[in-house]
Amino acid sequence: MKNKKCTILISALTAFAGAVGFAVLQFRLYELLGIYGGTQFLSDLRQFAMVITSGLFTSAMVTLLISISEYRNERVDTLENMYLAAMDLQREFSKIKYFLPDEPKELIQNVLGELDNNDWDSKYNENLATSVLNFEDQQKADDAYEKYHMELRHDAQRAFRDYVWEHADEREKTAMTEPFQKKDYLDRTCAEKIEKYDKQLKETMKSFLRFQEVRTSAITAAYGRMDFIFANKSIRLNVYEKLYRKLFDTVNLIKKRNSHFELFFSGRGGNRANQCEFVWELQDKLLSEDEDHYYRQFDFDITTEMVQVLVYANGKVNKGEFPELKDYMLCTKPGYFQKMQKEWEEKNSANN
Numbered sequence: 001m002k003n004k005k006c007t008i009l010i011s012a013l014t015a016f017a018g019a020v021g022f023a024v025l026q027f028r029l030y031e032l033l034g035i036y037g038g039t040q041f042l043s044d045l046r047q048f049a050m051v052i053t054s055g056l057f058t059s060a061m062v063t064l065l066i067s068i069s070e071y072r073n074e075r076v077d078t079l080e081n082m083y084l085a086a087m088d089l090q091r092e093f094s095k096i097k098y099f100l101p102d103e104p105k106e107l108i109q110n111v112l113g114e115l116d117n118n119d120w121d122s123k124y125n126e127n128l129a130t131s132v133l134n135f136e137d138q139q140k141a142d143d144a145y146e147k148y149h150m151e152l153r154h155d156a157q158r159a160f161r162d163y164v165w166e167h168a169d170e171r172e173k174t175a176m177t178e179p180f181q182k183k184d185y186l187d188r189t190c191a192e193k194i195e196k197y198d199k200q201l202k203e204t205m206k207s208f209l210r211f212q213e214v215r216t217s218a219i220t221a222a223y224g225r226m227d228f229i230f231a232n233k234s235i236r237l238n239v240y241e242k243l244y245r246k247l248f249d250t251v252n253l254i255k256k257r258n259s260h261f262e263l264f265f266s267g268r269g270g271n272r273a274n275q276c277e278f279v280w281e282l283q284d285k286l287l288s289e290d291e292d293h294y295y296r297q298f299d300f301d302i303t304t305e306m307v308q309v310l311v312y313a314n315g316k317v318n319k320g321e322f323p324e325l326k327d328y329m330l331c332t333k334p335g336y337f338q339k340m341q342k343e344w345e346e347k348n349s350a351n352n
Helices: 002-026 029-033 040-093 105-132 138-148 155-166 170-175 179-213 217-224 232-265 272-286 297-321 336-351
Strands: 293-295 329-332
Touching: 002 040, 040 217, 040 232, 040 297, 105 138, 105 155, 105 179, 105 272, 155 179, 179 232, 179 272, 217 232, 232 272, 232 297, 272 297
Parallel strands: none
Antiparallel strands: 293 329
């Protein structure tokens, strides 16, 4: 595209120079400067120069018109290539599986961390118990185990059970008249939730790990080919800040965090609480929320800028393609449907 731009500029300057030269000779504008050519030689030289400048002007104009046509086509192709390269990357983001538990994030993070720590501490205690069996003095064995064993914690699990019970369906709670019923309900429900969240967390990490195979070379090359005659600086800056750099930086951030996920799956680093921290850091870059919904904000922003690239290429033709945030709703928040049902019941009661 830079070659076409240079050709247009050179052709335009050449045509301008030819036109000015021809006009000066044709209309004898040089006489305004006191230059006169009264001899036959100078007259012939003037005629020769007029032929040269008119030919220069004509050939430069033909080249200019052809180059403008080719430039317009190449300009559209360059912007469309930028659009297609961005679309390939955006498609990868649309495949991400998000981890959004029904309970507060901090509560879930604490529970998963506590369970992992207890699991590791239990294995440590088992090894310690096996080691002290070699002691001849049972009292020393008991003292050593008491001194060095790890206490298992259940504070986060109790807080989790309390939260689940507090937000359980009131009709179910009323039906549980015996303490063992409440215990059985919480044991079953909390276990199911923990199993579900464990699976979701791992699926989310795996969906981020897919980005290790994602390359940004295509969009870098597409951006590098952008070089326009008009509004070049403003278009390139807008595309760079709102599309290219946003995609490039986010892909690299995910790859950077993937090192933690790889260590986790290899069993060489971090518990699930640590992984929650990294996952939610990435999700904060990709999602937005209001009172009732989560939205794929990153996808929405990227699509908006991709359409803007098409507007640069085709003018008003693509202006009706700008997306709306509501089309990028990911899911509703817990309690949304109950809230809608309550509002519907209150509305019906008011009407009656």
